[in-house]
Structures are given as structure tokens and as C-alpha cells.
Amino acid sequence: AQRVTQPEKLLSVFKGAPVELKCNYSYSGSPELFWYVQYSRQRLQLLLRHISRESIKGFTADLNKGETSFHLKKPFAQEEDSAMYYCALTDAGGTSYGKLTFGQGTILTVHP
Amino acid sequence: KAGVTQTPRYLIKTRGQQVTLSCSPISGHRSVSWYQQTPGQGLQFLFEYFSETQRNKGNFPGRFSGRQFSNSRSEMNVSTLELGDSALYLCASSSTGFITDTQYFGPGTRLTVL
Numbered sequence: 001a002q003r004v005t006q007p008e009k010l011l012s013v014f015k016g017a018p019v020e021l022k023c024n025y026s027y028s029g030s031p032e033l034f035w036y037v038q039y040s041r042q043r044l045q046l047l048l049r050h051i052s053r054e055s056i057k058g059f060t061a062d063l064n065k066g067e068t069s070f071h072l073k074k075p076f077a078q079e080e081d082s083a084m085y086y087c088a089l090t091d092a093g094g095t096s097y098g099k100l101t102f103g104q105g106t107i108l109t110v111h112p
Numbered sequence: 113k114a115g116v117t118q119t120p121r122y123l124i125k126t127r128g129q130q131v132t133l134s135c136s137p138i139s140g141h142r143s144v145s146w147y148q149q150t151p152g153q154g155l156q157f158l159f160e161y162f163s164e165t166q167r168n169k170g171n172f173p174g175r176f177s178g179r180q181f182s183n184s185r186s187e188m189n190v191s192t193l194e195l196g197d198s199a200l201y202l203c204a205s206s207s208t209g210f211i212t213d214t215q216y217f218g219p220g221t222r223l224t225v226l
Contacts, residue, residue, distance in 0.1 A: 014120035030210045043115070044202065044217040051212065086155065090211050097167040098160030098209040105154065 001095050002027045006103035013077050021072040021106050023061075023087030032092040033063055033070040034100065038084045047072075047085070051092075057081070065100050077110045084108075114139065116218035124224045130191040133141065133221045137184050137205030144186040146178060149200040158201075161186050163211050192225075198225045202212050 003026040035047040088100040146158040157170040161180035178188040206213035
């Protein structure tokens with residue numbers, strides 16, 4: 001079974017402070033991990049994925065298979081980063097067609 | 113490029129009725145996935161269709177069904193509605209449904225069952 005846990009429902013930081021959104025997963029196979037974001041009154045959209053090893057809007061995430069974690073980090077938070085963030089998992093073997101397993105989400109608020 | 117569209121945006125039904133929701137993917141996308149979002153369970157995968165074939169299915173009862181047409185538009189149907197079916201139903205489209213493809217989400221259909 002696949003499970004994604006985001007332990008923080010709410011996270012508040014001040015502008016310019018570092019931010020880390022936690023994501024832990026449980027999966028017996030080979031996982032591929034994603035972060036999705038939903039800004040106010042917008043659709044759910046992909047922020048970044050592990051397979052691309054890219055940095056988007058200053059965010060990075062490292063897959064730690066030993067700790068089964070995929071935490072999202074940004075060194076200096078901006079007010080426009082305020083949003084709901086979802087960590088998601090799929091099977092890296094390619095047989096989980098279109099299936100993403102989501103965590104419960106973390107609401108990030110960046111105060112001025 | 114137009115995004116994923118879902119119709120209707122809001123629906124109110126009563127218990128025992130059935131409902132059909134529609135999703136039009138981004139042009140050229142052939143994979144459509146459906147998700148149910150509730151405050152208690154979060155986002156849960158319902159099923160995925162590609163070229164009119166269901167390739168993947170989540171853990172939902174048989175009352176939840178779907179189909180895809182030759183133009184890649186997809187519909188999902190819920191029969192014998194229960195109060196617990198009240199949720200936001202999201203669809204997402206991608207080129208092939210493989211992990212290298214980005215899934216693009218629609219705005220959702222808000223279903224309320226009274």
C-alpha cells in the first residue's frame with residue numbers, strides 16, 4: 001500500500017525566513033515523489049518532481065530513501081508562497097498509470 | 113492552450129439519485145484521471161482512462177464508474193448516491209499517464225448530496 005504523510009496541517013513563517021514542509025512516505029516499491037501546490041482560487045498544479053531534480057520558484061526537495069522523506073525547502077520564503085502544498089507519490093516503475101497518492105496537505109502562510 | 117474543463121461546476125442531488133460528471137482534457141492529452149477530494153480523506157484516486165480503456169482503478173465501490181470517448185473526453189458516474197459522496201471531484205489530464213508526464217488538473221465539480 002502507498003501512504004503519504006504530511007505531519008503539519010498548518011505552517012506559518014515570516015517573509016525571508018527559511019521554510020521546510022515535511023513529507024514522509026510508505027511504499028514497498030520504488031517511489032516517485034512530487035510536490036503539488038494550490039494557490040488561492042487557483043487549480044492544483046505541479047510544483048516539482050523528484051525525477052527532474054529541478055528547482056522551481058526557489059523550492060527544492062530531496063528524496064531520502066533511508067528516512068522515506070521528501071521534504072520541500074526554500075531558503076527565503078515570500079508572501080506569494082502562501083498556499084496549500086501537497087506531497088504525492090506514484091510508482092516509479094510506470095504501471096501506476098495516472099495514479100497519484102496524496103498527503104493531506106499543508107497550508108503555508110508567509111507573513112509580511 | 114485551453115486548460116482542463118469540468119462540467120458542471122456545482123451539483124446538488126438527493127440520496128439515491130445518480131449523477132454524471134464530465135471532463136474535457138487539454139487538447140492532445142489522452143490520459144484522464146479522476147480524484148475525489150473530501151475534508152476527511154483528502155485527495156483519493158478513483159480511476160484513469162487512456163484511449164477509451166480503464167488502465168487503473170482506485171479503491172472505490174462499483175457505484176463509481178467512468179468512461180472515455182474517442183475524443184479523450186471523460187465522464188464519471190456515481191449511482192445510488194450516498195451522503196458520503198459529497199465531495200469535490202477533480203479530473204486531471206496528461207499526454208500518456210506515465211510518471212514523466214505532468215498531470216494538469218481541472219477546477220473540479222462540487223457535488224452535494226442531500
